[in-house]
Each structure stands twice: as structure tokens, then as C-alpha cells.
Amino acid sequence: MVEKQHLRIAVLGTGYLGATHAACMAELGFEVLGVDVDQSKIDSLSSGRVPFYEPGLEDVLTRNLAAGRLRFTTDYAQAAAFADVYFICVGTPQQATSNAADLRYVDAAVETLAPLLTRPSVVIGKSTVPVGTAARITAQFHALSPAGEAVEVGWSPEFLRESHGVEDTLNPNRIVVGTDSPRVEQVMREISASQIARGIPFLVTDLQTAELVKVAANAFLATKISFINAMAEVCEAVGADVIQLAEALSHDDRIGGKFLGPGLGFGGGCLPKDIRAFMARADELGVEPALSFLREVDAINQRRRARTIDIARGLIGGSFAGRTVGVLGAAFKPNSDDIRDSPALDVAATIGSLGARVTVYDPEALENAKRAYPQLNFAHTMVEAVRDAEVVLLLTEWAEFRSADPDELGKVVAEKRIVDGRNALDPDHWRAHGWTYRALGRP
Ligand code: UDX
Secondary structure, rough: OOOOOOOOOOEOOOHHHHHHHHHHHHHOOEEEEEEEOOOHHHHHHHHHOOOOOOOOOHHHHHHHHHOOOEEEEHHHHHHHOOOOEEEOOOOOOOOOOOHHHHHHHHHHHHHHHHHHHHOOOOEOOOOOOOOOOHHHHHHHHHHHHOHHHHHHEOOOOOOOOOHHHHHHHOOOOEEEEEOOOOHHHHHHHHOOOHHOOOOOOOOOOHHHHHHHHHHHHHHHHHHHHHHHHHHHHHHHHHHHOHHHHHHHOOOOOOOOOOOOOOOOOOOOOHHHHHHHHHEEEEEEEEOHHHHHHHHHHHHHHHHHHHHHHHHHHHOOOOOOOOOEEEEEEOOOOOOOOOOOOOOHHHHHHHHOOOOEEEEEOOOOOOOHHHHHOOOOOOOOOOHHOOOOOEEEEEOOOOHHHOOOOOOHHHHOOOOOOEOOOOOOOOOOHHHHHHHHOEEOOOO
């Protein structure tokens, strides 16, 4: 039996972050209203269907819809009449013409909500924003809301990983709240009470530190991945093995093994755009040199894509023109249908543009990939994707690909050649079955 909570929560934005946050706040016992400007998302969520692939979320959604704790609307006025607390969970993508974050969705949410707030309210930002945004938004609420300074703003960055969204929201490894308002802190303590009781660290900071925690965390994770990928480049030059190198490093618990997985590198809706937005903000703040290393982190990451293409091209004799290529993976990581800045699709599209006939298969991301890359061919099974291929590239490490049978695929390809872009396969096993196996950072 979930204990009923009295705070009423509105969650603005129902993408990966907001839909998960709304459903999980209801799971904690709160009455929740999810708000989005996209009617089709609202219709889908209201009928118990998650409009993207996120393991476990549909269960939480349907359970809380049925319990009557969770509803969805496109109507901000309804949200303003209902809620005590508002979470801003809209997207902050990269601007089309620069590295900076595009804040139009945050601004739209604030400008729509603020004039409707007539009662004392708490607004908590969760979206990843350039440092300084929360202070600006606070001033906007005070200026635009009838309740004026009785609207209090805090920032509580969200660290959830896609494909682990429910677990990361219900059991975060820390809760960070940036605020100088005792009321905001008290509301966040109330919302987080069950998590605090389980010993999850609850850190209170000023607004700008909270904003920075998120981008600093993602910058660190991206740096760790690019570090091991830089080591892979060196390994390639001397015939060393980056997998053995990474394992040996990981036993030093100051280094640790997580996010030390060499391969095609990072993509997705967060790490790439967050490090770029962080650099752009540092530039504005006059501390550009402090983050200039992130430019190298980004460059190492991009070079892995080029290197993967070079290895494949080398395997088929130096040119993709007129060749047949099978690609396993389209999502930016396994257990997701998200293709934002997907290394796999970037590689596939580049190989296609070099003249190859490229066929892609992914267990969940095919529909998104088809919409974004109509120039590629898509197959509905792994076997169909590699049929007649002169080289196969494994670019997203789904379990289905990790456990692929080299003999089964060997029967349908034109040539048994595979580039393992994620170091997901056992080289000895594939070589023993007659394949020419190549991977990043390994002999
Ligand atoms: C990330 C952060 O982990 C999360 O805390 C933040 O809230 C949002 O950004 P997410 O984008 O869901 O989450 O993906 P994540 O699991 O972090 O993976 C990011 C990328 O790094 C993926 O493309 C993945 O394939 C790649 N990666 C990860 C590696 O290349 N090597 C690794 O060792 C780990």
C-alpha cells in the first residue's frame, strides 16, 4: 500500500525525463499531473502507453494511472489550479547554429506558467541548464507571477540514465537541491523523505552549484570515456590491447572500471550536448581555458567514429563504392530507442554517403532511425541486416548481438568480416568460426 502524500505535483515536459519523473513521483504516493504541449504524447501517456522505449516505465505508469494518482494534460491553467510544486523537465537540446544550449522550451514553460501562479508555489528545475539560468528564471517568476516573490525556485538536477530511468529516479545515488529558500528545501525534503530515510545522500547547495553539479558530472563521465578511447588510439599504434589495459586500470579503486569501456564512444541526448553547452557557457563567463580540455574530449570521441569507418574500409579493400555493408545497432546505447547523436547511425550514414549499400538492424530504434535516416536501408532481423554483407559492423552492444551465433551469421554474409565497434564480442570465438574480426584498440 503506497502511503498517500498531500503535496500535489505538476511535471512540465513529458519526455524521457519528465514522463519518468511524473510516474515515479506518483509511485512515491504523490498526486501528479504531467503537462506537455504535445497532445499526442499526452494522449499516449493518458492511455498507459509510453511513447518511447524505457524498460519498466510502462508498469509504473499504468499502475499509477489506475490508482488515480497520475494524470496528464496539455493545459497549464489546469496545472496551476492543481499543484503546489512544479518540476521543470523540458528538453534543453543543442542550438542548431552553436554549441550552446537551446533554452526555448524552458523559457516557454516559465512564460506560460508564471502568469498563472496566483498562490505561493515552489518551482524546481530538473532540466540541464547553463549555470545562471535558475537565477534568471527566479527573477522571471517574481516579475511575471501574480504571486510575485511567493513563487520560490530551486534547482535539483536529474542524473537518470536512459534505460535505467525508473530505478535511477526511485533510487538515485544522490539528491542535490540548489536553493536559498527554506521553503524549497523543506518541500524537497518532504518529496524525498522515503529516499532520505533509506540513506540516500541529500545535498543542499546554492542555485549555481546545483546547476554545475549536473554538467560537471556529465563532463567527468565523457572525459573518462574519451580517456580510455585515447588509450585505444595509442594501443592501435603499438599493437597493445585496450581491453586488458582497461581491466588492469580498473583494479585501482581510485580509477574504477565504470565508464572505462573503450569503443565507438558516447552519444545520446546528454553527454555530447552537455559538454558543448558547458564549453559555450565557460566562454561567456570568461573561463574558456578551464574547459578547453572538453574540446579534446569531444574530438577523441568523434575520431572513434572515423576510425571505425577506416577499419571497415580497410577490410574491404579501400573503398565503399558499390559494396554491401550490414550494421547492427542504431540506438546510441543498448536498451534504448533513442537515436539522438547516435554514433552507430552517424557511422552508418557516413558509410552510406561513401557509396555503400548499408542495411541497419536495431531491436528497438528502427522506427526512429527510419524517420531520421531515410537514405539508409533497414531490416527487421539481425540476419536480414547482414545478408550478403561484405563487412558487418556491430555499433550498439545489444544483448542480441553479444550472443549472436557466428555460424548462423556466417551462412548469410558474403564475407565473414566483422568490426566490433563496442568490444562486445569474444574475438577468439569469432576467429575460430572463420571470421576476420577487428575491434577498436585491440590487435
Ligand atoms: C547520461 C548520464 O549517465 C546520466 O547521469 C545523465 O543524467 C544523462 O546522461 P545517458 O545519456 O542515458 O546518461 O547514457 P549513459 O548510460 O551515460 O551512456 C552515454 C554514452 O556513453 C552511450 O553512448 C554509451 O554507449 C557510452 N559509453 C558509456 C561508452 O562508450 N563507454 C562506457 O564505458 C560507458
